[in-house]
Amino acid sequence: MNEALRAIARSSDAATDPAIELRRARKVFGESVALDDVSLDIERGEFFSLLGPSGCGKSTTLNLIGGFEAPSSGDVRIEGRSMAATPPYERPVNTVFQSYALFPHMSVAENVEFGLRMKGVARAERQAAASEMLRMVSLTGYEARRPAQLSGGQRQRVALARALVNHPSVLLLDEPLGALDLKLRKQMQIELMRLQRQVGITFVYVTHDQEEAMAMSDRIGVMNRGRLLQVGTPSEIYDRPTHRFVMEFIGAANSFEGRLDRQSNGIGTVDVDGIGQLRGVTTGNIEERTRVSLLVRPEKMRLVFDSRPPGNGEIEGAISHVSRLGFVTHYTVRLDGGQDVLCYRLAGSVEGDAGALEEGRRVVLSWKEEEARIFPADDES
Amino acid sequence: MSAAVLTRARRRLGRLLIPLCGVLGFAFLYIPIFFLVLFSFNDHIIPSLPFRGFTLQWYRELSYDFVMHDALYNSLFIAFWTTLISTTLGTLAAFPLVRRSYRLKGASQLLVLLPMIIPHFLMGVALLIFFSFVGVPLSRMTIILGHVVFTMPFAIMVVSTRLHGFDRTLELAAADLGANPRRTFFHIVLPIIMPGIAGAALLVFALSMDEFLITYFVSGQKGTITMYIWSLLKDGIAPRVNALASVLLLASFVLLLIGNWLSSRTSAVETRR
Numbered sequence: 213m214n215e216a217l218r219a220i221a222r223s224s225d226a227a228t229d230p231a232i233e234l235r236r237a238r239k240v241f242g243e244s245v246a247l248d249d250v251s252l253d254i255e256r257g258e259f260f261s262l263l264g265p266s267g268c269g270k271s272t273t274l275n276l277i278g279g280f281e282a283p284s285s286g287d288v289r290i291e292g293r294s295m296a297a298t299p300p301y302e303r304p305v306n307t308v309f310q311s312y313a314l315f316p317h318m319s320v321a322e323n324v325e326f327g328l329r330m331k332g333v334a335r336a337e338r339q340a341a342a343s344e345m346l347r348m349v350s351l352t353g354y355e356a357r358r359p360a361q362l363s364g365g366q367r368q369r370v371a372l373a374r375a376l377v378n379h380p381s382v383l384l385l386d387e388p389l390g391a392l393d394l395k396l397r398k399q400m401q402i403e404l405m406r407l408q409r410q411v412g413i414t415f416v417y418v419t420h421d422q423e424e425a426m427a428m429s430d431r432i433g434v435m436n437r438g439r440l441l442q443v444g445t446p447s448e449i450y451d452r453p454t455h456r457f458v459m460e461f462i463g464a465a466n467s468f469e470g471r472l473d474r475q476s477n478g479i480g481t482v483d484v485d486g487i488g489q490l491r492g493v494t495t496g497n498i499e500e501r502t503r504v505s506l507l508v509r510p511e512k513m514r515l516v517f518d519s520r521p522p523g524n525g526e527i528e529g530a531i532s533h534v535s536r537l538g539f540v541t542h543y544t545v546r547l548d549g550g551q552d553v554l555c556y557r558l559a560g561s562v563e564g565d566a567g568a569l570e571e572g573r574r575v576v577l578s579w580k581e582e583e584a585r586i587f588p589a590d591d592e593s
Numbered sequence: 594m595s596a597a598v599l600t601r602a603r604r605r606l607g608r609l610l611i612p613l614c615g616v617l618g619f620a621f622l623y624i625p626i627f628f629l630v631l632f633s634f635n636d637h638i639i640p641s642l643p644f645r646g647f648t649l650q651w652y653r654e655l656s657y658d659f660v661m662h663d664a665l666y667n668s669l670f671i672a673f674w675t676t677l678i679s680t681t682l683g684t685l686a687a688f689p690l691v692r693r694s695y696r697l698k699g700a701s702q703l704l705v706l707l708p709m710i711i712p713h714f715l716m717g718v719a720l721l722i723f724f725s726f727v728g729v730p731l732s733r734m735t736i737i738l739g740h741v742v743f744t745m746p747f748a749i750m751v752v753s754t755r756l757h758g759f760d761r762t763l764e765l766a767a768a769d770l771g772a773n774p775r776r777t778f779f780h781i782v783l784p785i786i787m788p789g790i791a792g793a794a795l796l797v798f799a800l801s802m803d804e805f806l807i808t809y810f811v812s813g814q815k816g817t818i819t820m821y822i823w824s825l826l827k828d829g830i831a832p833r834v835n836a837l838a839s840v841l842l843l844a845s846f847v848l849l850l851i852g853n854w855l856s857s858r859t860s861a862v863e864t865r866r
Contacts, residue, residue: 280765300768313766317784326780327770378770 229292231256231382231414232277237286239272239438246272248438249286254382254416256291259408261417261425264435265461270418273435274384277416279303291381301330306375307384310391312367314359320346320370321355327378345377346370348407365396372407382414389424401428422462426450434458454495456505456587465507466553469589472504480586482506486549491525492584503589510554512583515543516576526578529553531571545575553577626842633835651836661837664821671733671808671817672801675740680794682741683748684786690749691756709746716743717810724811731813739807744800748793755789788855795852799845 232254239247247269254260262270275281276288279300288295290304306327314323321342328338346352349369359367368388375383385404389397405428408415419425425432426446433443434457441455453459460467470484472494480494482504492506521528532552533544536559543555555577636646655661689695690702708716720739721731729735759782767777805819812820818841825834 278765278769280768299773300765301771301773305769307766307769309762309766311760311762313760313762315763315766315781315785326767326772330771330776374770 229289230254231258231291232416233287233289233292234273234276235287235289237273237276237283237288239269239276239281240284245438247276247283250435250438250440251286252433252440252443254414256381256414257412259405259415259417259428259430261419261429261432262435263419263422263425263432263462265420267437268435269438270420270435271386272438274307274386274416274418277382278305278307278384304381305384306378306380306382307386308368308371308375308388310387312359312371312388314367314370314374316359318358319355320351320357320359320362323359323370324374324377326374331378341377342373345373348376348410349373349403364392365400368392368400369403372404376407376411376413379411380413382416385415385417387419388417389419389421397424404428426462434461436461453585456507459507459509459585459587464510464554466510466513468506468508468551470504470506472498472500472502472586474500479581480504482586487527487547489525490527490584491581492586493582494586496588498586498588504586505589506584506586508579508584510542511556512579513553513555514578515545515555515557516578517573523578525581526576527553528574528576531573531575534571543575545577629835630839630842632832633839635832638832651832652840654833655836655840658833661818661821664816664818667733667815668802668818671736671740672798674737675744675801676794676798678737679741679744679748679797680752680790683745683793683797684752684790686745686749687752687756691753705749706746708743709750711743713743713804713806717807720807721810731811733813733815735811735813736808736817739811740801740804743804743807744797747796747800751793751796752786752789755786755792759785791855792852795848799848802841 230253232252234250234252237247237250238245250269250273252273262273264270272281276283277290277295279295279298282296295303315326318326321339324342324345325338328341333341343352343355346355349372351366351369351373354362354366354370359370362370368391371388388404389400392400401424404415404417417425417428426449429446431443431445432449434441434449434455436457442449442453442458444452449458450462453462456467459465468482468484468487468490470482470487470490473481473483473489475481475494475498478493479491480498481489481491484490484506490506492508498504527547529545529547531543532546533542535542539559540556541559543557545553545555547553631644633651634647634649635644636648636650686705690698690705717739720735720742724731724735763781763785764777767781768774772780803819804817805823808817809820809823816824818837822834822837825831
């Protein structure tokens with residue numbers, strides 16, 4: 213009874229529909245598949261990032277949501293409504309373009325008011341709304357300037373104000389910080405997060421910068437070659453990647469190639485070529501005796517200066533390079549088989565003889581088995 | 594003489610020679626015009642040296658010359674309609690020529706610009722034959738048609754250049770902000786390409802005002818200012834022509850300044866974009 217009531221409430225209340233739903237969306241340009249069967253729900257009020265290298269389909273996804281391109285097949289829904297027949301100028305979304313696309317012949321205020329003007333909002337009302345929004349992005353006093361008279365960061369904020377003043381259901385951001393220098397980027401990242409919390413609008417943020425995505429997002433969707441590989445919180449994506457590509461694109465990883473010997477309870481043992489047996493978490497269904505890659509993040513590696521022979525699941529080598537980056541030190545360890553392995557340690561956290569960090573010193577590397585991940589070797593995604 | 598001395602000498606020569614060439618070049622361009630204006634104030638029936646004294650007589654004569662007034666009115670009438678038609682059609686034509694991709698696009702771009710290099714003499718003859726073939730009586734309308742034919746390529750070219758540099762993301766942004774295609778055109782596209790359209794209009798107006806050959810072939814009863822000057826010259830050089838030419842020169846100069854001011858004002862906005 214209670215359950216049935218709740219179901220009725222849910223179906224009658226449109227507010228429970230996700231902000232964005234992609235249903236098996238596909239986009240083909242001539243021969244090439246830009247987007248391959250992508251299904252995705254983005255919740256209301258979420259800061260969602262689409263992350264991937266250039267050409268992975270993240271911008272195409274954004275264009276499908278914005279209505280600048282139509283899907284070859286599949287459907288795009290915004291707050292439960294299919295957008296198949298809705299042109300961009302009737303969609304409840306607004307976009308911050310990579311190039312900002314401010315109208316050069318209009319003042320800052322006219323730019324910000326444009327959307328409201330198109331909706332037929334009265335002049336006094338839209339002026340009030342625009343100046344309120346400009347205050348929010350700290351551009352009060354710049355109303356009369358032309359875009360050409362602003363700095364990159366200021367233009368960026370005008371573009372944000374111009375989109376947000378319309379109170380869209382969803383704000384799309386296409387690499388909006390790409391043209392800014394590093395310091396300004398960091399500053400704008402914080403400002404964007406603050407704005408998003410403040411206005412409570414769903415943000416869909418496209419970027420190829422994994423740090424940016426990790427720092428800002430509630431959830432991240434990682435894309436490559438037109439496919440959506442994994443969707444999850446930043447820590448899920450980082451700690452439990454489902455694809456080799458995800459693990460290597462976000463952060464660094466050492467990889468060991470070999471054959472899966474056996475697996476039980478999600479832990480696999482791999483016969484690594486020229487090294488011996490190493491253990492890690494298996495991802496998905498992998499047949500035993502097939503080729504696999506075992507990946508370990510450099511900061512998960514334990515580095516021990518020790519004269520004892522390596523035990524089970526440990527590997528041995530000699531330090532070939534040390535670079536100290538302040539609080540963290542990067543060690544490159546050359547294994548006896550010739551492979552280089554990266555290992556990051558906090559300064560002073562290496563166990564054993566602390567006075568012997570120099571190159572040429574023999575070390576033993578190890579990791580907890582749940583911190584290594586095993587992927588099929590043919591996983592090219 | 595050492596090589597160093599030689600290069601220094603050569604450099605000094607260059608320093609003198611280059612400005613000299615410049616001065617000569619400008620002299621070549623402007624001395625005829627200078628004398629034209631000068632003799633419009635010369636107190637003698639034959640406009641030649643020596644300068645006999647300053648007079649405004651020829652300008653006064655112009656103001657009584659009702660045939661000239663008629664011709665000037667005709668020229669302005671023709672130039673006005675030519676500008677309106679040619680600039681409008683040229684702007685419309687520029688959009689597909691720049692933006693659409695279709696079969697034979699390259700060929701059509703060439704064909705559209707071809708009238709620019711067809712000699713006006715040929716075009717005048719061709720138009721005359723055509724008009725008599727289809728039975729259109731010669732009038733100011735046939736002159737306007739003739740002028741549209743030869744000025745439209747210029748209009749297309751000027752507007753196309755502007756359209757080429759147009760950032761189409763701006764149209765996406767307008768659509769994103771709720772502007773349908775019609776409003777996007779009037780609020781975004783048209784204002785941004787307006788300097789190009791204005792430039793095209795100025796050029797077309799100037800071309801139409803001083804066109805002679807085509808006009809000569811396709812005009813009916815009513816002549817233009819260029820034809821009037823031609824008729825004056827047939828009876829020898831009259832200082833009235835100098836006065837008229839000086840007035841027209843002043844008008845062109847003002848037009849040029851306006852055009853320059855318009856384009857510098859808009860490009861100042863753009864370069865800082």
